[in-house]
Amino acid sequence: MPPKSRTSAAAKGGTQEDVRRHNLGTVLQHLHLAGPLTRAELTARMGLNRSTIAALVSELVVLGAVREERPAGSQTGAGRPSLVVRPADDHLQVLAADVGVDRVVVALVGLGGRVVARRRRRLTSGSPASVASLIRRLVDAVLTDPAAGEHILGLGVSVPGVIRHSDGCVRFAPNLGWVDAPFGDLLAQQLGGMPVSVGNDADLGILAEHRRGAARGYDDVVFIAGEVGVGGGLIVGGAPLVGAGGYAGELGHVLVHPQGRPCRCGARGCWETEIGGPAIARALGLGSVTTEDLVEAMRRAAAEGSTALDGVAHHVGLGLATIVNIINPRLVIIGGLLRELFPSNAAAVRASLDAAALTATAEQVSLVTPELGGDAVLVGASELAWQDVLDDPAGTLRRNRRLAPTRTMSATMSATVTAS
Structure with a gap:
């Protein structure tokens, strides 16, 4: 989401110093998320006058947070283009x-x-x-x-x-x-x-994808972090859903198979016991392997057109159906190990989701992998x-x-x- 301007609730009703501090942070957020911008672009984004933007940028220069430079190929003199403000990422x-x-x-x-x-x-x-x-x-x-x-x-x-x-x-x-x-x-x-x-991990995955990746511009998003275990990060109404103690999003412990395997949490049949790393390894006929080796095995299975992961894909969609019914997201980002499974099993995941979810919620949601890939x-x-x-x-x-x-x-x- 783009940073809010001076008219946001954080700035309203504050002292002049509060407004200045808020605007200084907003300028830096724009540059942090969008990269280099001209002073004119910052003026348009924030709705402030040119002299105020110039003062804010100058303070950030003194602080060592940004640098100003002339656009490549520009000339000095009247009518010269607006200076480019660049984050000081080497500093x-x-x-x-x-x-x-x-x-x-x-x-x-x-x-x-x-x-x-x-x-x-x-x-x-x-x-x-x-x-x-x-x-x-x-x-x-x-x-x-x-x-x-x-x-x-x-x-x-x-x-x-x-x-x-x-x-x-x-x-x-x-x-x-x-x-x-x-x-x-x-x-x-x-x-x-x-x-x-x-x-x-899942909370941070959705934070990154919401600011820099596939979830930009979306207000209702779920990020699935599927590794050995499975977690979920949630954006609801444009804001993170973290719960009273910060513990919301433990989606891997949604019950999907009451007679299933014991989970490390102490329950039985949790979602992660059907789609986590050990479940993927079992489906591929592997024992205890590293994450890197499991990724390679998944890629080989996809290249060979193997159906070994069909059961895992079915349970991915089954768990997503419950989440989609509860959260009603517009976007689900499937990350971690599951981002390796999804592209070659997307149809099976989608079919399982559509069969188990309400039509009204299922028809609104799109399933994607992280734009930031493994770095999310x-x-x-x-x-x-x-x-x-x-x-x-x-x-x-x-x-x-x-x-x-x-x-x-x-x-x-x-x-x-x-x-x-």
Whole structure:
């Protein structure tokens, strides 16, 4: 969704300073989401006069958030084109981490959303403390990349589990074996007090796709994150649906087969037991395999025209029917491992959905895969880390300048590792 202008509820009724801070953040959000824009384009988007836009842009330049340049091929003199305002993605950056059941990815992401560097490691030990330590080492490694800037504003982390938003505590992540793990605190300790935000993988997937991908312009969307387990991210009426404690969206635990397999949550016949990674591996005649190997096996099956995954596809559609009846979305984005299954099994998924859902809700929904591909959750984690600076650029960046330089912090950590 495009950022709101000065007329939004956040700016109405506030002090002059509140309005200025809101407008400064809105300018930066436009640039973060749309990329370089001219001053004239910012003026048109925000409905402010040229002098106000010029003052806001000038403040962002001083803060080091943006740069101004003349359009390529332009000439000086009367009638010259409006200056282009460009996010300083080589100067302001955040870290993003995507924790899976058998791997961790850490990326460096510049203002504007470009992934400038990444490192990946397989998980050999899955305790919260060991994963926090691995993320620290991958952060240390990614900060040695030549693309790393001088100002790293924070870390956003995706975890496949139920997350308490207030402190990043992982209340329950059955496929990792975590219960009430203080993961946000562990990471903050590892990273010397760097701001850390932790979110659910599906919530972050829908955040990224809503801002930058297939869900742009949609107000009612469901994102399915299908890996070993299955989670859901929800946008309803244009806003995230997170629930009273931030725990909404555990769609993988919708009951689809009462006499089915036991789920790691303690129930039986949950949706993820029929469509998660282990179910896909069983359908393909495989044992315990890594995510990468399972993806390759799915691609081979699709290329060969195999029907081995027809049963999984049927249950994907069956679970979606319940979700479509309850949420009535216009768009369902099928991500994670399921984005590999869907293209070659789209007809079977759709047929199962249409057979089980109400006609009125089924006829309104479209099924797609993430526009951001396998990076949807990782990009969402970076968006979580950007939120403070987008809400209050001046306050956040001035606080950041009082922190120790990023490279100095990195040098005090353990020796860097080479990612596999």
